[in-house]
Amino acid sequence: GDSVTQMEGPVTLSEEAFLTINCTYTATGYPSLFWYVQYPGEGLQLLLKATKADDKGSNKGFEATYRKETTSFHLEKGSVQVSDSAVYFCALSRAGGGNKLTFGTGTQLKVEL
């Protein structure tokens, strides 16, 4: 079945540091890939997505590129801020199954001054 593996946290960085959160997936066919973010006390929000190989999703300074050859969708940001502290979830969905999401376990990011 489909699965998503992402690096365990927590990840602790200083403000303005470079961020990478690794995500790899297993799925048949050509899934769409997503990063969702959960800020403290809030619901899940879509951060970015990519629907086909080599697509790059970007939002709020975050980027991720759909790499089919390595089945990866790593999240990056060049300079993190304290306000980026949250839990980040990598996820996939496949058409034909109602687009239900399969999530990774989440990576907590803490950004300190």
Place this chain on the structure above:
Amino acid sequence: GAGVSQSPRYKVAKRGQDVALRCDPISGHVSLFWYQQALGQGPEFLTYFQNEAQLDKSGLPSDRFFAERPEGSVSTLKIQRTQQEDSAVYLCASSLAESYNEQFFGPGTRLTVL
């Protein structure tokens, strides 16, 4: 506009009690999903509706779990004879259409079974 809303936000139940969790999707959204999120884990799919039709219930963990969406809008997830392992956050999400793959999540209902 209004997002997805869920009620109650918190529910404490004694083992063996029945509970009902409500989801109000974004108006006009055809697809509705329920997920279960255990502490420290990612959400896991439970069930999916397209309008009033329940097209996929493969993620429901047991026959104690039942979901309905009778008029194609509001949905209710019911758990009968709750067990401690049912303690989790239950998330509802809606999507404009099956072909539109962005899902919008509600704040969740945190269920604690004592």
